[in-house]
Amino acid sequence: MTVRKQKSAARWQDADELRWAVQNWVTRIGIKSVQVYVRPMKRKWASMSSSGRMTLDASLLKLPKELGEYVIVHELVHRLAPNHGKVFKSFMLAYLPDWEEREARLQKKVHALGN
């Protein structure tokens, strides 16, 4: 097991890097490709349509990368588990072992992750 020291949190360079991260996770999780849009959203960090269209709040670009990564994985795992039940949690744990900590950190930010 690797122990990583937390340095000053890295930020996303731009929306392209965020979109690239989504595609990486799509490959890693092994789901159908998604289209990614980055734009300002008022009440959610992200949303995912049933047709595979993911919209990410542009304000994620101002937050540490690991929080944006949490939002991405959260939305993609919804392709495997539509609600926040046991299946969802076990996938989250498999992909991001510290997801609950990231979620707690994100919830302290401006708005809550809707779905």
Ligand SMILES: [Zn+2]
């Ligand atoms: Zn959700």
